Amino acid sequence: MDDQSFKQLKAALDVTPNNMALLLLVVKTHYLREEYEEAAKQIERYPSAHGENSEFCLLAGNVYLNIGTPDRALEFLTSNEAEICLLRAKVLLSLNRLDEGHSAYKAAIEKNAALEDPHLLALLRSNIKEIPSRSGGPKLKVISNDDTNEEDVERLVEPQQERVTFDSVGGLESVKKTIYKKIILPYQKPTLFQRFKKRVGGGILLYGPPGCGKTLLARATAGECNADFFNISISDVLDMYIGESERKLHALFEKARHSSPAVLFFDEVEALGGKRQNTRDGTTSKLVSQFLSEMDGFSQNNHGVLILAATNVPWSVDAAFRRPGRFDRVLFVPPPDQLAREAILKVLLDERPNDGDIDNSLIAKLTSGFSGADLRELVESAADAAIEASIESGEERAINSTHFKTSLQEVRPTTLEWLTTARNYARYSNESGQYDEVLVFLKRHGKK
Numbered sequence: 187m188d189d190q191s192f193k194q195l196k197a198a199l200d201v202t203p204n205n206m207a208l209l210l211l212v213v214k215t216h217y218l219r220e221e222y223e224e225a226a227k228q229i230e231r232y233p234s235a236h237g238e239n240s241e242f243c244l245l246a247g248n249v250y251l252n253i254g255t256p257d258r259a260l261e262f263l264t265s266n267e268a269e270i271c272l273l274r275a276k277v278l279l280s281l282n283r284l285d286e287g288h289s290a291y292k293a294a295i296e297k298n299a300a301l302e303d304p305h306l307l308a309l310l311r312s313n314i315k316e317i318p319s320r321s322g323g324p325k326l327k328v329i330s331n332d333d334t335n336e337e338d339v340e341r342l343v344e345p346q347q348e349r350v351t352f353d354s355v356g357g358l359e360s361v362k363k364t365i366y367k368k369i370i371l372p373y374q375k376p377t378l379f380q381r382f383k384k385r386v387g388g389g390i391l392l393y394g395p396p397g398c399g400k401t402l403l404a405r406a407t408a409g410e411c412n413a414d415f416f417n418i419s420i421s422d423v424l425d426m427y428i429g430e431s432e433r434k435l436h437a438l439f440e441k442a443r444h445s446s447p448a449v450l451f452f453d454e455v456e457a458l459g460g461k462r463q464n465t466r467d468g469t470t471s472k473l474v475s476q477f478l479s480e481m482d483g484f485s486q487n488n489h490g491v492l493i494l495a496a497t498n499v500p501w502s503v504d505a506a507f508r509r510p511g512r513f514d515r516v517l518f519v520p521p522p523d524q525l526a527r528e529a530i531l532k533v534l535l536d537e538r539p540n541d542g543d544i545d546n547s548l549i550a551k552l553t554s555g556f557s558g559a560d561l562r563e564l565v566e567s568a569a570d571a572a573i574e575a576s577i578e579s580g581e582e583r584a585i586n587s588t589h590f591k592t593s594l595q596e597v598r599p600t601t602l603e604w605l606t607t608a609r610n611y612a613r614y615s616n617e618s619g620q621y622d623e624v625l626v627f628l629k630r631h632g633k634k
């Protein structure tokens with residue numbers, strides 16, 4: 187709306203102050219223009235005009251929240267409609283009245299599950315945890331039934347790295363889409379999915395040739411979910427003393443349960459869940475059993491906890507892992523196709539000085555069979571050449587296509603060997619079609 191018409195509108199309101207529709211329009215326009223003080227002035231001019239109009243109440247609530255008078259906002263947010271309850275939760279959060287905020291949030295979601303906002307919920311909840319408890323530190327209380335203390339668990343979790351999202355993952359569009367549909371969406375709207383009796387949580391196993399982005403995808407998934415991401419270092423979980431590994435594993439799962447929403451990521455999971463018949467000593471098989479029972483525990487009592495695992499030797503992973511309720515979603519992360527390679531090259535080059543006329547699509551064409559990691563090596567080797575040239579000439583030289591010529595001769599693709607092995611498993615032991623995706627991939631790429 188231009189300024190002139192807005193002015194006329196306000197003049198009209200002066201004449202017919204009880205025109206609710208007009209008042210709403212004026213306030214809304216101020217609000218959209220971020221003129222909160224002005225909006226508030228209009229609201230205050232006609233304190234009785236709003237009556238039971240919930241749209242008006244929502245608007246007023248937002249206006250007062252924005253100008254920092256949450257108490258006044260609350261006066262408008264008294265009804266029990268879902269959206270009003272949600273806004274009330276936000277306002278109560280700003281007043282640090284967390285318990286009431288939490289109830290308001292629950293009331294809102296009860297009425298309309300599509301309003302779920304995990305971030306708001308986390309804020310309302312996390313602070314509740316900060317209330318000091320007599321036993322000293324609520325976190326210690328959280329890990330019950332065993333004597334693993336907090337620092338012990340911290341040590342098993344690799345430090346959180348910076349947040350990664352799907353934007354940093356080049357290509358792999360169909361995998362990303364599947365992950366979005368099957369993982370992220372149910373995760374953001376858990377109650378909605380629960381209504382339809384869809385399970386949230388559980389496990390996803392990513393498999394594929396080395397260096398094709400499994401670890402990266404797992405981190406990006408956590409980033410997209412906006413969840414705590416626990417990258418578990420398996421070598422630290424494995425312990426030579428009998429029973430110790432199981433105890434650590436249990437403590438980790440407990441920690442995740444109590445910090446939901448959370449993602450537990452077990453990279454190279456075959457180290458933990460190798461086929462039980464492969465190992466004669468009972469220790470590893472006990473660990474597998476422990477892992478399985480922790481996962482089963484999830485399907486019964488956990489929402490908002492996701493277990494991600496990755497492996498490049500799926501055929502060594504115990505079949506029991508793939509039962510429903512455990513890693514029932516198994517996704518193949520294929521070597522990047524030409525378009526994906528181009529996208530990966532772009533991601534990799536954007537973060538380094540380059541002279542802008544490198545033909546990514548040509549390089550992508552020449553690098554069939556290269557994994558993401560191979561491409562990274564390729565770019566790094568080109569960068570080395572550019573650094574060398576810079577040192578020689580005494581000024582910074584950007585990476586250009588000449589640098590790639592040499593590196594293209596040095597770096598070799600690494601995915602072919604994996605695909606050959608996978609093809610044999612897909613042909614001769616494709617129980618319940620678990621490697622179908624690999625077969626489809628091979629067929630599409632003409633490798634027999």
Ligand SMILES: Nc1ncnc2c1ncn2[C@@H]1O[C@H](COP(=O)(O)OP(=O)(O)OP(=O)(O)O)[C@@H](O)[C@H]1O
Binds near residue numbers: 401530562
């Ligand atoms: N799709 C991609 N987009 C951008 N970078 C990628 C992609 N795939 C791989 N890379 C690069 O390759 C590196 C190795 O990828 P990542 O560690 O995710 O592979 P992986 O599948 O987990 O391999 P491994 O099986 O050896 O653990 C990443 O750090 C990243 O820089």
Ligand SMILES: [Mg+2]
Binds near residue numbers: 400402453454
């Ligand atoms: Mg990895």
